[in-house]
Amino acid sequence: MKLGYGRMLQDGLDGRHGLPRARLAQLAGRFGAVQQEVRHRRAAGEYAFYDLVDQGPTVQQISTFAEGLGQAHDHVLVLGIGGSALGTKALLNALRRPAWNEWDDEGREFYPRLTVLENVDPSTVSAALARIDPRRVLVNVISKSGGTAETMAQYLVVRAWLEEALGDAAFRHLVFTTDPVRGALRELATREGVVTLDVPPELGGRFSVLSPVGLLPAALVGIDIGALLAGARRAIERAAADELLRNPAALYAALHWAADTDLGARIHVLMPYTDRLREFAEWYRQLWAESLGKRVDREGRTVHVGPTPVAAVGATDQHSQVQLFMEGPFDKVITFVRLERFGEDIPIPARGSPGSGPELPPDLAYLPGHSLGQLLDAEYEATSAALAEMGRMSCTLHLPELSAETIGEAMMFYQLATGYAGAWYGIDPFDQPGVELGKRLTYAAMGRPGYESKPRAGGSVDEV
Numbered sequence: 001m002k003l004g005y006g007r008m009l010q011d012g013l014d015g016r017h018g019l020p021r022a023r024l025a026q027l028a029g030r031f032g033a034v035q036q037e038v039r040h041r042r043a044a045g046e047y048a049f050y051d052l053v054d055q056g057p058t059v060q061q062i063s064t065f066a067e068g069l070g071q072a073h074d075h076v077l078v079l080g081i082g083g084s085a086l087g088t089k090a091l092l093n094a095l096r097r098p099a100w101n102e103w104d105d106e107g108r109e110f111y112p113r114l115t116v117l118e119n120v121d122p123s124t125v126s127a128a129l130a131r132i133d134p135r136r137v138l139v140n141v142i143s144k145s146g147g148t149a150e151t152m153a154q155y156l157v158v159r160a161w162l163e164e165a166l167g168d169a170a171f172r173h174l175v176f177t178t179d180p181v182r183g184a185l186r187e188l189a190t191r192e193g194v195v196t197l198d199v200p201p202e203l204g205g206r207f208s209v210l211s212p213v214g215l216l217p218a219a220l221v222g223i224d225i226g227a228l229l230a231g232a233r234r235a236i237e238r239a240a241a242d243e244l245l246r247n248p249a250a251l252y253a254a255l256h257w258a259a260d261t262d263l264g265a266r267i268h269v270l271m272p273y274t275d276r277l278r279e280f281a282e283w284y285r286q287l288w289a290e291s292l293g294k295r296v297d298r299e300g301r302t303v304h305v306g307p308t309p310v311a312a313v314g315a316t317d318q319h320s321q322v323q324l325f326m327e328g329p330f331d332k333v334i335t336f337v338r339l340e341r342f343g344e345d346i347p348i349p350a351r352g353s354p355g356s357g358p359e360l361p362p363d364l365a366y367l368p369g370h371s372l373g374q375l376l377d378a379e380y381e382a383t384s385a386a387l388a389e390m391g392r393m394s395c396t397l398h399l400p401e402l403s404a405e406t407i408g409e410a411m412m413f414y415q416l417a418t419g420y421a422g423a424w425y426g427i428d429p430f431d432q433p434g435v436e437l438g439k440r441l442t443y444a445a446m447g448r449p450g451y452e453s454k455p456r457a458g459g460s461v462d463e464v
Contacts (some may be wrong), residue, residue, distance in 0.1 A: 001235075001409050003248040004396040007388045008255045008333070017330060017391030019258055024245075027254045031244040034254075034423045041423075046430055048200055049207040049415050053233040058212060059226055062197070065175075066219035069195075071112075073138040073173070074105070076220050077128070078116045079154040080142035080213075082290075084177075085118035086283040087209025087411070088217045092116075093279035094407050095223050111222040112138070120150045125157060134165035134173070138220070141176050142213055144199040146183020155185075177212050204430050206287050207415055210408065224404040231408030239416045249416035252395070256417075257424035259333045259393055260307050268307045269325065272337035273314035273380040276402055280337075281311035284414055291418045291429040298426055305425050315379040322383060326390055334387065334394040337410075338380050341401045345373040 006012035009021050042050060070076075078088055092100060092114055101113040115128055139158055143151045162170035171192050178185040180198035189196045197212035208214065210232055215225045241247040244254060259265035268288060270281045293306030312321050314336070325332055350368035351360045360368070367375075387394050397413075399406050422429030 001248075001400070001406060001413065002398040003252060004398060005251065005255055007384065007394045007396075008259065013388050013393065014391040017263075018393050019255065019262065023258055023262065027258060028244040031247075031250060031254065032242065034420065035242055035247075035250070037423050038419060045202055046428075047419050048202040048204075049210070049412075049419075050236060051200070052203075052210040053229050053236060053412075055211075055215075055229065058197075059215070059229065062212060062216050062219050062225060065195070066216070070138060070220045071110075073112055073136055075113045075115065075132050075137045076217060077132060077137050077139045077158070078114070078142065078217055079139065079151050079158060080116070081118050081148060081150045082286060083205030083208050084142035084144075084148075084151065084213055085116050086206075086279070086286055087214040088114075089116050089118075090209070090277075090279040090283040090411075091214055091218045091223060091228075091407065092221060094276050094402055095218070095404060096221055098276065100221070109222060112220060114217060114221050116217075117154055120153055125154065129158070129161050134162050137162075137173060139174050140217060141174065141185065142178070143183070143185050144179055144201075144203070144205055144208070144213075146178045146185030146187070152184065175216070177216060204432075206290050207418075207430075209283070209411055227404035228408035228411075231403075231405035231410075232412035234405075235409045235412035235416060249413050250420045252413075253417045253420035253424055255395065256307065256333055257421055263330070263393075265331055265333045265393060266307050267310055267332040269310045269312055269321075269332055269334040270337070271312040271314050271317065271334055273376055274337070274339055274342075274402070275313060275316075277337055278311075278313050280407075280410070281313065283411075285309040285311050287414060287418055288421075290432055292421055292425060292427065294425075294427040294431075295433070296427075298428055303427070305427060314383065315376060318379060318383055325392060326387060330391065332392065334392070336380055336384055336394060336396040338377070338396055338398050339401065340398060342373040343402060345371045347371050348375070 008019055009024065010016065010018040011021055012018065038047065041047060078085065080088075096111075097103060097107065100108065101115065115132065117125060117128055139162070141151065141155050146152075159170065159174075162173055166173065171194050175195045175197065176185050176189045177197045177199060178189070179201055180186070181201075186196070188194065197216055199208060199211055199213060203211055205213070210228060215228070218228065219225050235249065239247055239249050241250075244251050256268055260268075270284050272278070272281060288307065288309040295302060295304055297303045297305075310321075310332075312334075325334060348367045348370050351358065384394055384396065397410065399410065418429055
């Protein structure tokens, strides 16, 4: 994986917009202190996701389960929300055949279908349970705390559905991924003998995709989880560099922080040029937003910082969002993700030869002789160049291909960049006080003991 960043700088754009090249030297000069802070905080236990590359026994446990009991089911149903769902969806989208659940058994290489329920919309849950056979499903309930309201509500609904069909055997179709000691889910597992996997207690949900949270569902559908972690290790090895220009994750964070704080580019767009990274962009959106959007800094001062992440897909969003990126406010940085090799390609056929139909109009004659992959790559090149001409900052992640190793590296790259960005912004990227407030108000509204309901500010009073 390579990071192209020249179009973040003025001399790679129109000479007027973007970061001055001298700013790059300033960032490099400050990086020693940032790297030292990250290492200090990692030693104190804050950067727990670094340790996910050393999970030999866990990988063996998951692989054994997936190859044995896991293959006794033809559907995996994941119950989770946020970091307990988005990473799994990203892995499935990137590393299994598109429209995975629509293929027959042979088309899926006899691995199970996978459905992720990440919301409590009753119509979605009802439809999922109507189309899945409870006798053939494995339900993976994921909640580190063991008390996430949405996930536990899903669990109670699904558990009743299983018991209606299976009676006392329902627990054999369950596996819980949760805290190793605490929480309601752990208590239920101990009481009922449900198989469990542990989430490291110090690991935040949005950083958990390379833990059992994401590894179990991935292994169940045939993704090489050892290769995922091998790729992640490569990203960590590159992040050991103390020179900013040799440390891609730190450089990415530094450039985006400078674009935000120096130039007001507070909207950060991730735009992969492949449908198979659409869910990866959604995963990134939670990681970047929940980690960096903070009211106070580490000193307790009110700062209200944080970029707004946006997910896009090329070339689709050239026909929806790119007009805004091109001519709207100078408040955005776009990160393109480009594949050097597609797993398969389709040639664009010529017309006018015997048996191929009528000859093409002259305006379409340029397409035959190329492939869809070449067209998509040309769309990326043209969009990146056009944005540069308009003075719009962008960078590009070049991935050699979509494989377990490259996706593992890309996911760890973004987790590392998020950790570095926290240091640049001076905030804690691992807490989420705003989310916790919403949880407490939800508990109060639902009548959970110990949570007092308070009048809501605004809202239902002023309505039309």
